[in-house]
Amino acid sequence: MATNQNSSAMLMLLEPTVARDWVKESGGTASDGARRAMETEAGELLQALRHGLEQGGDVDALDAPAWASLRDALEGLSRSRVAQGQTAADTSAFVLGLKRPLFNGLQQKLASDPQATMSAMWAITLLVDRMAQWTVSSYQRTREEVINRQQQELLELSTPVIKLWEGVLAVPMIGTLDSARTQLVMETLLQRIVEAGAQLAIIDITGVPTVDTLVAQHLLKTVSAIRLMGAECIISGIRPQIAQTIVHLGIDLQGIASKANLADALAMALQQTGFRIERAAA
Structure with missing residues (x-):
C-alpha cells in the first residue's frame, strides 16, 4: 500500500514545470543551446519515469520490467554525454538534480501530511539515487566500448598492407x-x-x-x-x-x-x- 501511495504521490509531482526547474537546477552557466538539449533529455526521462510509475514499478528494483523504458532513457543519456566528452560525475549530477524540484513539489502538495511527505521523500531519494547509479554504470560501459573500438581502429591503421x-x-x-x-x-x-x-x-x-x-x-x-x-x-x-x-x-x-x-x-x-x-x- 505504501508503495502505491508513493507512486501516486510522485506521479502527482511530475508536472510540465518539473523539466524546466530540473534544468534550472542542473544547467548552471550552460548556453541556450545546451539548456534546450538538457530540457529535451529531462523531458524524455520524466516521460519514462511516469511510464514506470504507472506500470507499478518498485523504487527498490530499477532492473524490473516496469522500468525498461527508464533504463533505456538513462542509457541513451549516458551515450549522449560520452559523445559530448562529459564526465560520469557530470552525468550523474544531472540526474541527481531531479531531487530538488520533486522535493519542492512535495512541500507544496503534501505539507499537511508530514508522514506522507517523509515516505514520498524517501521513495524519491531511493529512486533518483538508483537512476544516478544506473547512469554511471551505463556511462562506464559506453566509455569502455568507445575505447575498445578506438583501440581496434588504431590497430587497423597501424598495420596497413x-x-x-x-x-x-x-x-x-x-x-x-x-x-x-x-x-x-x-x-x-x-x-x-x-x-x-x-x-x-x-x-x-x-x-x-x-x-x-x-x-x-x-x-x-x-x-x-x-x-x-x-x-x-x-x-x-x-x-x-x-x-x-x-x-x-x-x-x-x-x-x-x-x-x-x-x-x-x-x-x-x-x-x-x-x-x-x-x-x-x-
Whole structure:
C-alpha cells in the first residue's frame, strides 16, 4: 500500500514545470543551446519515469520490467554525454538534480501530511539515487566500448598492407608487437595474399623498438602462416642491435630471408619473382 501511495504521490509531482526547474537546477552557466538539449533529455526521462510509475514499478528494483523504458532513457543519456566528452560525475549530477524540484513539489502538495511527505521523500531519494547509479554504470560501459573500438581502429591503421609490386606485399610494423596485434596482422596479410595472389610478403620491423623472445615467436607464427598460403616471406629492418638481441636470445630464424632495410628487401623480392630493374641510360 505504501508503495502505491508513493507512486501516486510522485506521479502527482511530475508536472510540465518539473523539466524546466530540473534544468534550472542542473544547467548552471550552460548556453541556450545546451539548456534546450538538457530540457529535451529531462523531458524524455520524466516521460519514462511516469511510464514506470504507472506500470507499478518498485523504487527498490530499477532492473524490473516496469522500468525498461527508464533504463533505456538513462542509457541513451549516458551515450549522449560520452559523445559530448562529459564526465560520469557530470552525468550523474544531472540526474541527481531531479531531487530538488520533486522535493519542492512535495512541500507544496503534501505539507499537511508530514508522514506522507517523509515516505514520498524517501521513495524519491531511493529512486533518483538508483537512476544516478544506473547512469554511471551505463556511462562506464559506453566509455569502455568507445575505447575498445578506438583501440581496434588504431590497430587497423597501424598495420596497413601495402602492394609494392606485382605479387609483392609489405607490412610496415610500428610499435610494440603483442598477441592481439600479431593476430590482426596475420589475418589482414593472409586475406590480402589471397585477394592479390601475392607470391611474396615483406614484414618490415624498422619501427619495432625491441625484439624479444615473444616478438620473435609472433614473427615466426606469421611467417609459418604465410608459407601455408603458398607464399614466401622476407623480414626487413633488422638493425645491428636487434640482430645481436636475436643471437643472444638463441632465436632460430634460419630459413627466413632477412634484409637490413625495406629497399634491399624489395630488390630481393623482385629478383625472386623474376623482375629485373635497370637504370635507364642518361
